[in-house]
Amino acid sequence: MAEKKTLKTVSPHLHEEGQTIERAMKDVLIALVPAAIAALIVYGMNVVYIFAVSMITAALSEIVMRKIFKRKVTLGDMSAMVTAVLFAFLLPPTTPLWVVAIGCFISVAIGKELFGGLGKNIFNPALFGRVAIMLSPLWIYTAKFPKPFFWKSVGFFTPISVGIDETVAGRVVYQTLAGNPVNVVTSATPLSLLKSGKMLTNVVTGPTPVGATWVTSSGKPSLGSLFLGTQAGSIGEISILALLIGAIYLLYKRTIDWRIPAGMIGMFFFIMLVTWNHPLYQLFSGGLVLGAFYMATDWTTSPVSKRAKWIYAFGIGLFVALIRLVSPLPEGVAIAILHWNVLTLLLDRYIAEPKFGQVKKSWFNKLPSYAKTAPAQEKS
Amino acid sequence: MSTKGYKTFKGGIHPPYFKELACGKPITPAPLPDEIRIPMSQHVGAPNEPLVSAGDRVEVGQKIGESQAFISAPVHSSVSGTVKSVEEITVFTGAKAKAVIITPDAEQPAFSGSPAKPVGDLTPEDLRKIARDAGLVGMGGAAFPTHVKLTPPKDKPIDTVIINACECEPFLTCDHRTMLERPEDLIEGLLLLMKAVEAKRGIIGIEANKMDAVELMQRKASGKAELSVEILDVKYPEGAEKQLIFALTGRKVPPGKLPSEVGCLVQNVGTAVALYEAATIGKPLYERVVTVTGNGVKTPSNFLVKVGTPVSTLIEAAGGLVEGTEKVIMGGPMTGWAQADLNAPVVKGTSGIVALTAELVDVREEHACVRCGKCVDVCPMFLMPNFIVDAVKKEEWGKAEMWGALDCFECGCCSYTCPAYIPHVEYVRKAKAEISALKK
Numbered sequence: 008m009a010e011k012k013t014l015k016t017v018s019p020h021l022h023e024e025g026q027t028i029e030r031a032m033k034d035v036l037i038a039l040v041p042a043a044i045a046a047l048i049v050y051g052m053n054v055v056y057i058f059a060v061s062m063i064t065a066a067l068s069e070i071v072m073r074k075i076f077k078r079k080v081t082l083g084d085m086s087a088m089v090t091a092v093l094f095a096f097l098l099p100p101t102t103p104l105w106v107v108a109i110g111c112f113i114s115v116a117i118g119k120e121l122f123g124g125l126g127k128n129i130f131n132p133a134l135f136g137r138v139a140i141m142l143s144p145l146w147i148y149t150a151k152f153p154k155p156f157f158w159k160s161v162g163f164f165t166p167i168s169v170g171i172d173e174t175v176a177g178r179v180v181y182q183t184l185a186g187n188p189v190n191v192v193t194s195a196t197p198l199s200l201l202k203s204g205k206m207l208t209n210v211v212t213g214p215t216p217v218g219a220t221w222v223t224s225s226g227k228p229s230l231g232s233l234f235l236g237t238q239a240g241s242i243g244e245i246s247i248l249a250l251l252i253g254a255i256y257l258l259y260k261r262t263i264d265w266r267i268p269a270g271m272i273g274m275f276f277f278i279m280l281v282t283w284n285h286p287l288y289q290l291f292s293g294g295l296v297l298g299a300f301y302m303a304t305d306w307t308t309s310p311v312s313k314r315a316k317w318i319y320a321f322g323i324g325l326f327v328a329l330i331r332l333v334s335p336l337p338e339g340v341a342i343a344i345l346h347w348n349v350l351t352l353l354l355d356r357y358i359a360e361p362k363f364g365q366v367k368k369s370w371f372n373k374l375p376s377y378a379k380t381a382p383a384q385e386k387s
Numbered sequence: 388m389s390t391k392g393y394k395t396f397k398g399g400i401h402p403p404y405f406k407e408l409a410c411g412k413p414i415t416p417a418p419l420p421d422e423i424r425i426p427m428s429q430h431v432g433a434p435n436e437p438l439v440s441a442g443d444r445v446e447v448g449q450k451i452g453e454s455q456a457f458i459s460a461p462v463h464s465s466v467s468g469t470v471k472s473v474e475e476i477t478v479f480t481g482a483k484a485k486a487v488i489i490t491p492d493a494e495q496p497a498f499s500g501s502p503a504k505p506v507g508d509l510t511p512e513d514l515r516k517i518a519r520d521a522g523l524v525g526m527g528g529a530a531f532p533t534h535v536k537l538t539p540p541k542d543k544p545i546d547t548v549i550i551n552a553c554e555c556e557p558f559l560t561c562d563h564r565t566m567l568e569r570p571e572d573l574i575e576g577l578l579l580l581m582k583a584v585e586a587k588r589g590i591i592g593i594e595a596n597k598m599d600a601v602e603l604m605q606r607k608a609s610g611k612a613e614l615s616v617e618i619l620d621v622k623y624p625e626g627a628e629k630q631l632i633f634a635l636t637g638r639k640v641p642p643g644k645l646p647s648e649v650g651c652l653v654q655n656v657g658t659a660v661a662l663y664e665a666a667t668i669g670k671p672l673y674e675r676v677v678t679v680t681g682n683g684v685k686t687p688s689n690f691l692v693k694v695g696t697p698v699s700t701l702i703e704a705a706g707g708l709v710e711g712t713e714k715v716i717m718g719g720p721m722t723g724w725a726q727a728d729l730n731a732p733v734v735k736g737t738s739g740i741v742a743l744t745a746e747l748v749d750v751r752e753e754h755a756c757v758r759c760g761k762c763v764d765v766c767p768m769f770l771m772p773n774f775i776v777d778a779v780k781k782e783e784w785g786k787a788e789m790w791g792a793l794d795c796f797e798c799g800c801c802s803y804t805c806p807a808y809i810p811h812v813e814y815v816r817k818a819k820a821e822i823s824a825l826k827k
Contacts, residue, residue: 013715014750015481015727017813019799020720020741021402021557022749028757028806084754126807145658266761306759311773313763355774362794363629363768364639377825378785 028125031306032085034262038253039092039301043248045236050100050262054242056166057095060104064111065091072120086125090114093133093147093301096243097294097341099183101191103168106148110136127150130348131308134341141341147171151179152239154194161189194239197228197292198337233291243301244294254300263304270320271299271327278328295327298340308348314370315354323347388599393595395620396630398767400622400800401582402557402721406596409680409687410560414568416691417677418704423466423489423695425451426478429734430530432458437487443470448498448671450522451487460532460735461522465673465693466491479717479724479731485505486732489695499668500534502542506579509666511537512582521665522672522735526657527551527562527626528718530736533658536581539647545584546650549635550577550591550659552600553626560738561676562656564689566593566600569660570607576659577614579666584652589614592635597619623721624798630767642768642794647697657738679705681720683712683742691732698740699729713748716741721799754807762801768794772801779814784821792818 046054065087073080081297094114098107114136122128138147141147148169161167167189172178228238236246243250257263275295279286290296303309303323310319323343330339397678407720416553428434439445445464447568452462468491476486515534523533535611539545550573554562566573579588591608593601595618608614617635619625629640631653638649646653654662659677664670680687685706692701698717702708708715716723720741762772770791778786792815801811 013728014713014748015725016714016750017810017816018716018718018720018722018724018797019803019812020716020725020743021747021803022808023400023402023804025805026761026804026807027427028754029440031759031806126757206497240394261497306757309758311758312765312771316760360763360769360771362642362770362791363633364641364644366641372789374785375788378788379781 018031028084028086031262032089034257034260035089035301035322036085038257039096039243041249041252042091042096042243042246042297044251046100046242047098049236049245050153050242051162052164053100053158053167054095056104057098057100057102057107057242058092059267060107061090061091061095061111064108064114065094068112068115068340069120072116073124076120078124081125084125086119087115090119090132093243094136096301097133097137097241099149099169100242101151101153101167102149103170104166105139106140106145109145112136113139126307128307130345130385131302131305134302134345136347138341139156140257147177147179148164151193152196152241153181154239155237155245157191161191165189166366167191175377195234196239196337197288198331201289201292201331201337228267228292230287230291233288238292240292241294241297247291247296250296250300254296257300257304263300264309264316266316267304267309267320268299270317271303271324272296274321274324276324278325278332280327282332284332289331292332293338294340298323298327298344302340303344303347310351310354310358312355312358312360314360315358317350318354318358319347319351322350391620392793393618393620394592394634395612395622395625396634396767398589398765398800399622399624399630399767400540400691400765400803401621402803404557404596404621404676404734405514405680406558406560406563408558408682409494409678409689410563410597412560412564412688414676414689414691417693417696417701419466419491419693421466421497422697423468423560423693424476424486424697424732424786425462425465425489425695426484426486426732427462427468428484429462429694429736430460430524430532432456432460432483432532432535435459435462437473438483439470439473439487441470441472444468445470445489447496448500450671458532458535460519460524460534461671462694463522463671463673464489465695468492477731479726479734479737479824481724481727498668498670500621501773502630502667502669506666509579509582511583512587514579514662514666517665518583518662520671521661521669523658523661523665524657524672526661526675526735526738527655528556528722528736528738530734533654534663536652536654537580539584539652540569543647544650545586545647545652547590547652547732548577548586548590549591549613549631549651549653550656551626551628551653552591552593552597552604552656554597554656555594555621555623555625555627556721556723556738556743557623558680559678559719560680560737561678561689563597563600564678565660565676566597566604570603572603572660572663574607574611574614575667575734576661576663579662580652580659581613582652587613590635591616592619592625594619594621594625598616606734623800624767627767627796627798629796631742638762638812642791649692675733675735675737677701677733677737678739680739681716681742681749683708683715683744685709692737694735697732698726701733701740701743702729708742712742713745714743716743721803721812722797729804730742752806753809756809757809759806761804761806765800765804767798767800768796770795772815773809776809776811776814779818782821784818784825787818788822793822795819
């Protein structure tokens with residue numbers, strides 16, 4: 008009995024049950040289910056095909072990259088699946104499947120694995136892939152959004168994607184997998200409608216009751232339809248209700264930190280209010296809610312300390328508002344978050360968190376004097 | 388029964404406690420082993436030099452090791468017997484230390500001693516001397532010499548003595564049992580501690596999962612206006628010195644400072660009782676209550692154990708290990724030391740022996756930090772455990788200090804909650820060693 012082998016490890020000897028990377032990633036996937044269902048209802052099976060291609064590409068990309076870099080394949084941690092679903096969420100529902108595959112490869116292989124894998128990446132991988140497509144010649148395939156419930160005219164299960172119209176330069180058409188053109192009505196997103204210069208007052212004071220129809224008399228979606236998800240937009244961003252259900256689950260499970268969505272949405276709301284834009288309409292359209300709860304909160308690419316988290320969150324909210332209000336772009340959540348992903352490292356390094364009982368509270372981290380005078384000790 | 392809403396601190400964790408395994412078991416004397424091995428260094432500070440050599444006769448309570456250094460505490464023989472040898476042994480931390488090995492007599496006499504003075508006549512100076520001579524150390528685990536704590540700087544008077552009866556480590560019940568079985572001795576010990584530092588106020592802080600002890604102590608302390616019994620949230624590490632002072636008094640001990648900075652003295656239940664015994668019957672600290680528990684032992688128990696008793700004797704006395712036990716820990720499961728074998732002797736700071744089966748052992752390969760920030764959220768010192776680890780990996784010791792490596796008291800909350808299974812404490816210990824070498 009006494010000769011039995013026992014483990015000799017460092018304290019602590021207990022570990023919180025269920026506190027693993029896999030569990031957290033699975034929680035994110037669970038939280039994304041309502042939004043995926045909303046997308047399925049509004050856009051039909053097209054979104055499922057995109058999910059499938061994205062997930063398969065993500066898995067293959069991770070396996071290939073890990074083999075190349077001779078790292079252990081860790082598909083089991085589910086992080087590639089989260090990236091795959093989030094990347095798909097950022098695409099229009101009619102993105103050609105080969106574009107999905109390229110974008111997802113960029114997300115996982117370059118955005119994550121090339122930086123060193125989960126935990127080492129600087130950018131949110133899904134946003135990285137999405138913006139890479141946006142800045143490439145492939146952008147044309149992801150620039151048009153079909154009208155909600157377009158599947159009613161072409162069939163729920165029919166794969167529809169965007170193709171280039173060979174007859175008119177720069178024009179795109181909708182087509183089936185076989186390349187036959189189909190008639191699908193394109194719709195402007197609420198934000199591009201706003202960008203086109205029409206004032207918002209119609210939405211606020213318009214005669215249409217909330218949620219009654221999908222557009223108000225002025226031709227813009229009503230607040231209610233935005234909230235439920237009958238709006239033109241990327242797969243995952245349309246239903247605010249579905250996103251909030253998932254967000255509540257993640258907040259309850261403490262997978263994400265409430266400070267980031269609160270700071271980001273708070274700052275955005277405030278700016279929209281003082282610039283006399285309708286804050287709720289702005290909040291419910293575009294990718295702000297998706298970005299605030301599922302993208303900006305990404306563990307690896309957001310700051311760790313509480314003060315830095317607030318600065319990061321306010322910064323993203325400010326950037327999104329500025330891009331929407333004063334830049335030529337209709338939407339800027341992805342770009343704003345990627346900007347602050349970079350600043351995350353600086354915030355973590357320099358913004359100080361006061362220690363317990365610290366009397367002289369400083370806002371900035373300072374190296375102890377011996378480390379400064381003996382730079383040889385510091386390898387960085 | 389609610390365990391929240393009482394006094395507490397910020398941060399920390401809620402591990403499963405498993406107190407029910409042993410909290411109902413009265414303290415019984417542990418069997419006498421064939422061989423007692425008493426390490427010469429059982430405390431923070433300078434190690435002792437042995438005063439005996441092979442072949443010498445020793446009596447129970449006889450001083451067998453001493454040092455001239457101020458931060459040190461003498462050790463005493465826990466049995467009557469013959470010194471077999473003085474040699475190096477492996478202690479619970481895995482380090483080597485000089486120890487006196489004693490073969491105990493078959494018949495052990497009861498301890499007999501006499502107080503230096505009637506208790507009422509003792510001065511603070513007398514009490515400091517008694518604490519030192521009796522070899523008293525903090526019995527919560529850190530084993531800091533008590534007489535040093537009883538000697539605060541002249542310009543920092545102490546007004547409050549706190550008895551740390553939180554026992555926030557899961558599984559352990561030795562302090563709980565001591566309170567239930569020896570409440571008067573604890574109260575008297577607290578009054579002596581207050582006398583030693585001339586404090587006006589005494590607080591006994593107990594976690595809300597020991598309401599029977601709370602009620603008993605409240606009853607015993609009633610009528611003494613200077614004493615109070617406070618209930619604390621059940622949270623780990625409620626019994627960490629700085630966190631406990633904050634929870635009970637609202638005072639914050641600054642980083643790198645001692646509790647005397649804010650006029651407080653914190654002592655463990657066992658230490659207070661040991662001071663009472665030393666002052667009234669002249670008994671040195673050579674035995675203590677040890678909880679032998681965990682789902683890996685057959686009959687969890689609380690034993691009165693003679694210092695120097697090997698772990699194996701106690702495990703046997705508790706019915707032995709169950710099939711599939713993977714870890715045996717000396718101390719609590721959050722800060723204790725996992726044992727490679729069962730030979731290490733119990734020392735003054737050993738509060739428990741916890742055996743865990745595979746069901747509770749969750750050891751995995753360390754993953755790269757995913758920067759989730761959970762360690763930062765739970766850190767009771769508000770440090771950056773993940774960045775300390777990062778700095779240690781890059782051997783940037785200045786940064787490790789900047790992130791708070793020196794302020795860490797190794798409670799282990801960070802690793803407990805880490806989804807990447809990073810052993811932060813291991814890195815922190817490395818950082819502390821390297822930084823202190825750099826500063827020399």
